[in-house]
Every structure is written in structure tokens, then in C-alpha cells.
Amino acid sequence: MIVTLIVICEIGFWVLLAAGLAVRYLLRMPRTGLALLLCEPLLEIVLLVVTAIDLKNGADPSWKHGLAALYIGYTVGHGHRTVKWLDGHAAHRLAGGPPPVRPPRYGMARARHEGAVWLGSVVAAAVASGLLLLAVWYVGPDGETESLWGWITVAWRATGIHGLIALSYAIWPPKDPAAKGSAVPARDPEDVADLPVGGPRKDEEQV
16 A cells, blocks of 8 residues: 555656646646645655554554655655756746756866755655654554664665765866867977077078
8 A cells, every 4th residue: 555655646746746837837827836836745744644554553664664754755855856947947948938057067066066966865864764763663662663774774875875976076076078178289398498589580480
């Protein structure tokens, strides 16, 4: 049941997102569209309540409950970024707005962007861990909570790997190939040494 509900919440997320953007820009009803977009957190609340009820009814904690916590955490940490990105594209395509600003691709600007995305993963792991710890407390010391603790480890392990990837952009920031091609080639030091001081000689100018 929990897995089915996760699938329903994921489908509902995209359905509400598409409906909200269509109403906001195609039907020119921004308030109604915003209301539909604000309904999306209700999906996570429903999933959280159903998961708690399932545990209260005596269900053994399993990977399904851990997956539900990670899904809610991911939505909290990265959902707003997805909505903002799609809203910018919808405003441009459907309402004649300016083109959305693309994320930087090179240099330290790219490193800062990757760091901001990683912070979203930290928030996701923190939210998921908080929910899983509440589940551990809710089940009590006599329950089977090993799988819940395992999902906490999975959440922070994934966040750590993402952090290493983001850190690599700060240590080795990608360089713009166009900037490399536009650089003026430096003159060979030996050629510079052969030139006379004050420019070419008069006999060279006459040749």
C-alpha cells in the first residue's frame, strides 16, 4: 500500500504542477494556478499520515516506510527547485516572459550552483532522518527498527557522495573553452629577444 501511495503521490505531483501552470498562464488565472501549486505539499502530508497509521496498526517497519521518508525529504529539499525551473519555462513559452536564466556552466559560478543543489540534498537527508527517527521512537525499543536506521545511513551516504561531486567543481572548476580559444597567443621569448630595441631597422622597412 505504501509503495502504491508513493507512486500516486509522484503522479499527483506532476499532475498538479501541470494543471497549476496551465491555469496560471494559459487561462490567465494566476491566483487559482498558485492555489493548485500550493496543494502539492498536501500529497506529502497524506503520505506521512498514511505511513504513521500503517505503523500504528502494527505493521513492521520495512523498506517501504524508509522509502516514503526519503521521498518526502527529497520533495522538501528539491521540489521547490523543480517547480521554479518549470514555472520559468512556462512563463516564457506560454506567457511571453523572458527566457529563464540558465545555471552557470563554468568557473566558480558553476561550483556555487552545485553547492546550492547539494544543500538541497542536505535538507532532504535531514528531513528524511527526522521522520525516520520519529518512526523509531513511535515504534519503541521493542520493535524491529533496523531497516529504519539503515535508511538513515542510505540518506546520508547519498548526500556525502553528492557533496564530493559538488566539491570537485570547487577544486577543479570547469573552464570555458570559448575563453581559451579567444586568448592571444604569447610570443616566444626567443623571438622577442631577436627583435632590435625600438622596432625594425630602416633597411628592413625598405625591403
